[in-house]
Amino acid sequence: MQYQRLANWKTVNSLAGLCDLPHPPKQLFYQGTWNPQLFTHCVAIVGSRRMTDYGRQVIEKIVPRLVFEKKTIVSGFMYGVDQYAHEVCIQNGGKTVAVLGWGINRVLEDADKKLADAIVASGGLLLSEWETQKPTLWTFPVRNRIVAALSADVIVVEAALKCGSLITATIAQKLKRKLWAVPGPITSRLSSATNALIAQGRAAMWLGDGPPVLQKTDDPLLSLLETQALTASELARKLEKPVEDIGAQLSLLSLTGQLTERGGKYYVGQN
Amino acid sequence: MLVKINSIANVGLETIPVDVEVDVADKGFPGFTIVGLASKAVEEARERVKTAMVNSGFDFPPKKIMVNLAPADLPKDGAAYDLPIAIGVLIASGQLERLTADALFYGELSLDGTLRPTRGILLLALYANTLQGASIFVPKPSAPEATMVANVTVYPVGTLTDLVRHLNQTIPIKPLAHDTIRTDEEFDSGESDLKDIAGQEQAKRALVIAAAGGHNLLMWGPPGTGKTMLARALPGILPPLSPEEALEVTRIYSVSGLLAPGTSILTKRPFRSPHHGVSAAGLIGGGSSPQPGEVSLAHLGVLFLDEMPEFSRSVLEGIRQPMEDGAVEIVRVMGHVKYPASFTLIAAINPCPCGYLGHPRRACTCTQKMIAKYRHRLSGPIVDRIDLTVLVAPVEVEKLSVTTQVDNNTLTSRQAKLMVVKARAIQSQRFTGTHLYTNSQMKNREVKLFGKLTAEAENFLKLAAEKYDFSARSYMRLIKVARTIADLAGAETILPVHMAEALQYKQLA
Secondary structure, eight states: OOOEEETTGGGOGGGGGGGGSSSOOSOEEEESOOOGGGGSSEEEEEOOSSOOHHHHHHHHHHHHHHHHTTOEEEEOOOTTHHHHHHHHHHHTTOOEEEEOSSOTTOOOOHHHHHHHHHHHHTTOEEEESOSSOOOOTTHHHHHHHHHHHHOSEEEEOOOOSSOHHHHHHHHHHHTTOEEEEOOOOTTOGGGHHHHHHHHTTSSEEOOSOOOOOOOOTTOHHHHHHHHSOEEHHHHHHHHTOOHHHHHHHHHHHHHTTSEEEETTEEEESOO | OEEEEEEEEEETTEEEEEEEEEEEESSSOOEEEEESSBOHHHHTHHHHHHHHHHHTTOOOOOSEEEEEEESTTSOBOSSTTHHHHHHHHHHHTTSSOOOOSOEEEOOEEOTTSBEEOOTTHHHHHHHHHHSTTOEEEEEGGGGGGGGGSTTOEEEEEOBHHHHHHHHTTSSOOOOOOOOOOOOOOSOOOTTOOGGGSOSOHHHHHHHHHHHHHTOOEEEEOOTTSSHHHHHHHHHHHSOOOOHHHHHHHHHHHHHHTOSOTTOOOOOSOOEEOOOTTOOHHHHHEETTTTEEOHHHHTTTSEEEETTGGGSOHHHHHTTHHHHHHSEEEEEETTEEEEEEOOOEEEEEEOSSSSSOTTOSSSOOOOOHHHHHHHHHTSOHHHHTTOOEEEEOOOOOHHHHOSSSOOOTTOOOHHHHHHHHHHHHHHHHHHTTTSSOOSGGGOOHHHHHHHOOBOHHHHHHHHHHHHHHTOOHHHHHHHHHHHHHHHHHTTOSSBOHHHHHHHHTTOOOO
């Protein structure tokens, strides 16, 4: 596939996070349609290559919500947690950035190629700091520093005690990124490192429901509901808007936890 | 002398030819016997025929009269054999010429010789249509039913004397002119127009969605908030009946004897609202010779079940099969009958037994246990087949005020119908080549095939499924509703905004 070179990435504002690195990449290569907006709200989802069924469920739970909050999912394009995070993100209509552990010109095959094509088709990017580098033991940890630097939050989904994603976690801490870990069963080897991160106080516990997204408070609908609870029909009448639009807006606000519905009436806040 | 007169028997919506054989024997003890599995009503024809003939000025021969209704093993019911028997006796006793043409006789006699309205005339005409150049002699009040059928000569018979004069070719009866089915009449909102209902914007919107996608609808709210009025407005916003559909509906009403005398065809969609005391046979259909029930009388129209939890559970379970198959099969000793029953179900429930839970001005007197018990009375499998649930809340007093002007932006039934017709056109285009007509009929496979969700819309739905803990069935149901909302908006794919609106009509927790 065609790739492009981005020599002066330092001029791109949204990539400023990379400057936090002690050894920032000299140049960047990418496949896909360049869109600097992609990097404004990035969340990294990292974890083991040997994903368990639990890890799969965790991704299916947390990624749709992040996509809904218009976050870009950043990960390392490795099979297991990384690739599944990319995949679920695309299925939910989100944008994702895959930071490769090898040079951009490497020809991908089978499932890898399919996923890469899907990432590009959905408006996401494949990113690498090398043009013609072969994947070797040292390239993956080096790639991890870019994943961490691009993101404001780093979520470790599943990791065993000796796992590459712990390198990402360590870098994220050094770069003062918000580090999260998903708790898991203490009997599972692949949750031992994530549980340890939480136990040692290095990572915050990610429980799936992020804090409610705060939207603009000058929404006339919200300010009406602050004084009294109303039904959809009453809101439509008071705001003089079609009830179908009001209904859609109410569903959306309820889903993000800004409103609660009880007995057909809407209240501000959660429960 | 032996005479054979053509008539018919209606078994459900099926018509079977019946030969009425009349023999007036010169030898033997005088008497009048009817054989051929005749019911009590047919047995009594003896007295009606005898008296009607005498009162019309004919002789009733004091001879041995034998009437056989063939085929002999088919049970016959109703008073419609009065006319063929009378004609048979008149011919067999030499008071009337033998008939030449292919003629069918059907009708009930009054003691003075006039013909009374008789059920099933449309079915007779449809049967006669399959014969070449047949003519039918039917009671004048019911004759208009037959005028919609093309290749049949319909003679409206006033009295027995008139008929005899016609057959003797002294004073002919003028056959009725054929009519064509016109369903593109002027818009008529029916019993209630949406614009006359105060407030309830969301419930009206739900009605439009229900009409557009053929979805079943559950309305809940305190008494007196307009649930019944809303339900009555639905037939008026459904698309007009096509001529075939009109014939189908009229057929059912014809066999039930529910067509008012003089009616030719029903052009409005039926609205049925059975009381909650209805029996299983009343709702589903039944009786020793099975008659259509409310579900069939609501065919291609609306079945409204007010106070649904008050219906007997076992009776209500009976509508599951028709909701699934669009038809109902009734099996009785006398036979096995299938009636069409494809309807839109509108159910109304109160929020609690006293009805005032959540009312802004009145206190609810129910305990938690009573409310739980009340809600539990809703049949799960039936609620599962209801796609839309909407609150019909109490309206503020100022909205009700008679003197204030009606809002200009109130939706009228005329506007709603236009929206529905447009959305239905999109659906019929989508479902060409399939057995489906509306979005509500989609099964999981078709939802996947025709749903056309954008990834963002599905993302939205997944989050909602997580938050409200939907079952797989609810998930599919919401996609179907969102599909209809997108059709109403004329959108090719389901966008998040359509999904968000569909979520407003999710089931009660």
